[in-house]
Amino acid sequence: xxxxxxxxxxxxxxxxxxxxxxxxxxxxxxxxxxxxxxxxxxxxxxxxxxxxxxxxxxxxxxxxxxxxxxxxxxxxxxxxxxxxxxxxxxxxxxxxxxxxxxxxxxxxxxxxxxxxxxxxxxxxxxxxxxxxxxxxxxxxxxxxxxxxxxxxxxxxxxxxxxxxxxxxxxxxxxxxxxxxxxxxxxxxxxxxxxxxxxxxxxxxxxxxxxxxxxxxxxxxxxxxxxxxxxxxxxxxxxxxxxxxxxxx
Amino acid sequence: xxxxxxxxxxxxxxxxxxxxxxxxxxxxxxxxxxxxxxxxxxxxxxxxxxxxxxxxxxxxxxxxxxxxxxxxxxxxxxxxxxxxxxxxxxxxxxxxxxxxxxxxxxxxxxxxxxxxxxxxxxxxxxxxxxxxxxxxxxxxxxxxxxxxxxxxxxxxxxxxxxxxxxxxxxxxxxxxxxxxxxxxxxxxxxxxxxxxxxxxxxxxxxxxxxxxxxxxxxxxxxxxxxxxxxxxxxxxxxxxxxxxxxxxxxxxxxxxxxxxx
Numbered sequence: 001x002x003x004x005x006x007x008x009x010x011x012x013x014x015x016x017x018x019x020x021x022x023x024x025x026x027x028x029x030x031x032x033x034x035x036x037x038x039x040x041x042x043x044x045x046x047x048x049x050x051x052x053x054x055x056x057x058x059x060x061x062x063x064x065x066x067x068x069x070x071x072x073x074x075x076x077x078x079x080x081x082x083x084x085x086x087x088x089x090x091x092x093x094x095x096x097x098x099x100x101x102x103x104x105x106x107x108x109x110x111x112x113x114x115x116x117x118x119x120x121x122x123x124x125x126x127x128x129x130x131x132x133x134x135x136x137x138x139x140x141x142x143x144x145x146x147x148x149x150x151x152x153x154x155x156x157x158x159x160x161x162x163x164x165x166x167x168x169x170x171x172x173x174x175x176x177x178x179x180x181x182x183x184x185x186x187x188x189x190x191x192x193x194x195x196x197x198x199x200x201x202x203x204x205x206x207x208x209x210x211x212x213x214x215x216x217x218x219x220x221x222x223x224x225x226x227x228x229x230x231x232x233x234x235x236x237x238x239x240x241x242x243x244x245x246x247x248x
Numbered sequence: 249x250x251x252x253x254x255x256x257x258x259x260x261x262x263x264x265x266x267x268x269x270x271x272x273x274x275x276x277x278x279x280x281x282x283x284x285x286x287x288x289x290x291x292x293x294x295x296x297x298x299x300x301x302x303x304x305x306x307x308x309x310x311x312x313x314x315x316x317x318x319x320x321x322x323x324x325x326x327x328x329x330x331x332x333x334x335x336x337x338x339x340x341x342x343x344x345x346x347x348x349x350x351x352x353x354x355x356x357x358x359x360x361x362x363x364x365x366x367x368x369x370x371x372x373x374x375x376x377x378x379x380x381x382x383x384x385x386x387x388x389x390x391x392x393x394x395x396x397x398x399x400x401x402x403x404x405x406x407x408x409x410x411x412x413x414x415x416x417x418x419x420x421x422x423x424x425x426x427x428x429x430x431x432x433x434x435x436x437x438x439x440x441x442x443x444x445x446x447x448x449x450x451x452x453x454x455x456x457x458x459x460x461x462x463x464x465x466x467x468x469x470x471x472x473x474x475x476x477x478x479x480x481x482x483x484x485x486x487x488x489x490x491x492x493x494x495x496x497x498x499x500x501x502x503x504x505x506x507x508x509x
Contacts, residue, residue: 117409141339144313148333149407151356159356163343240387 026185030120030210039214046199053196056112056184057226060119066177069169075128076135076161093120093125098186105191115192119183126175134168135161168239170234177230181223257282260330262410262441264322267309272316279305281466289322292434292442292479293472294456296449296499302467303445304336307413310443332407336415338400340388347371347384350402367406374402377432379425390497393420401429411441418451427483430455434480449495453488455479461498 012032019031026034039046071089075082097118108114138161148158188197196215203211249325265287269280279302289308295303302320310316311333321327332353340349348355350371354364376379380396388396397420404412417433418426424471434455446452452459473495475481 141335141337142341144308144311145333145335145339145352146356147313148311148331149353149356151327152358155356155358160341163341166343239341240389 027207027209032215034210035217036212038210039217042211042214046196046215048217049194049196049199049215050222052112052194053181053184053188053219054222056115056195057119057180057188057222059112059116060179061123061176061226063116064120064123064180065127065173068124068172068176069131071124071128072131072169074136075132077157089125089128092121097121097183101186101190104187110191110193115184115187115195118187119180122179122183123176124159126179127169127172130172130175131165131169134165136169138164166238170238173230173234174227177227178223180226181219185219261323262290262409263325263327263330264441265310265327265411265441266322267306268318269309271315272305272309272314274305278466283467283469285460285469287441288458289423289441290439291457292437292444292455293360293458294444294446294452294459295460295462296446296452296495298464298466298499300380300461301449301464303462304415306462306467307333307415307443309411327411330409331411331413332404334400334404334411334412334414334417336419338388338396340396340399342388345377345385345387346380346391346399349388349399350375350406352403353407368396371402371406374405378402378429394422394425397421398425398429401433405433405436409440412437413443413444415445416447417444419447426451431480449492449499450483450488453495454481454483454490459495461495 015131016032019029022029030038071085100121101114101118104114104117108117142160142164143156146156151160184195185197188195189201192198194212196219199215203209203215255328263324267283267285267287269283271278285306285361287359288347295306305314306384308314309413310319311331312319312327313333319327321330341352347368352366354367359367372381372384375384375398380395380398380402383391383395388399397417401417404414404417414433418429421429430451444452444455447451453475456475456479457504459475461470461473462468473491475491
């Protein structure tokens, strides 16, 4: 925690230094103090928009994780389903979400739905592919033991394959938590009437660069908080797989 | 509290097993060709042989885990559901406690709650007997290798299957514990069809009714060494010590033959 604060302070210092050295006017590069003052003065406005974005991110994360996990289960359960669905999955990822954003806004409107859909599209793939990977890499010894014990098929899935795949699922979730804000904000940029992305565009058009930076700062803090919350929750849920103290 | 009954409690009489392997190769190397193994019902057969000769593979063939073999039981009934298998690695599930690992089979077969409770009670007694009474709720990751092996042994014994296949079940234990657990296993598994893979001639001689030596490639099986008396035999028995010397000589002889060839 102390280290995170030091890193944050270092970055802010660097930013201040840059503002001094370049002597850029505030509408190009506002210094940290000015941004903090704007943040304080416009806290109500920023909070209202942040709440919308947080809602989009959390809904997208929940739906995307659910759909991704379901897809992984279907893929793991049926070889035929795998042959049909896997190419679709890859195609869905080959299309850049940024390119789909205008369509989604057109179809789902300026409200939250199009942003949630965007976040789901981004989150779905890392969760599905990591979880599927975990599901098909159950250590063979465990499967053999379960076979000699005449495990019921459902018990084999729920009591062997699923728990064994949890660490892989967690890796997917961590990636998902890191990219979830991208989906929501891209959606807001393309077309919206609320949210931090909208606020940034709006401020940018009016040369309120300090407000833009303040919104960006809040988005950054939110994304970090989300990632750490997900990371901690996962580590707690999979306590049986402790981290190696010195990975390298 | 009921400890596991020695011998076999159900009316499912432990059958003899005949295993036939016409041909089995891994990566182009023939491991088994026209191989036949007969295991007497209700007795301990110990398999000895150099590392890599195929003892573990043989056990997995017996467990029905590999294709390419024909297994038949002397009573003509299918072997499915009548075998307990203890692999060389403990195969404990890291997300389950010691106690729940010990009754894993019943969990995976979705046994009714009453049976699960009964097995948990038995497992507590057995694990205490194995020196793990104070670690029932511990995670496997916190145990030593020898402790983990004992949990795996408990899991195998609690299956109460008429046929028990064990791959070096005592290898990670210290000498005293090993001796004690050999006695315990011999007592609890008396009357069952047991196959024990081991590297230790002494272990084979203490526990087996028959000792079989495997060697060569494809694997050849020497005629069985049938032992008198009831296992577990005392490790201090002079007859046993003399036999051990002869067994060692036979195993060592094979090695020098192999190296010469």
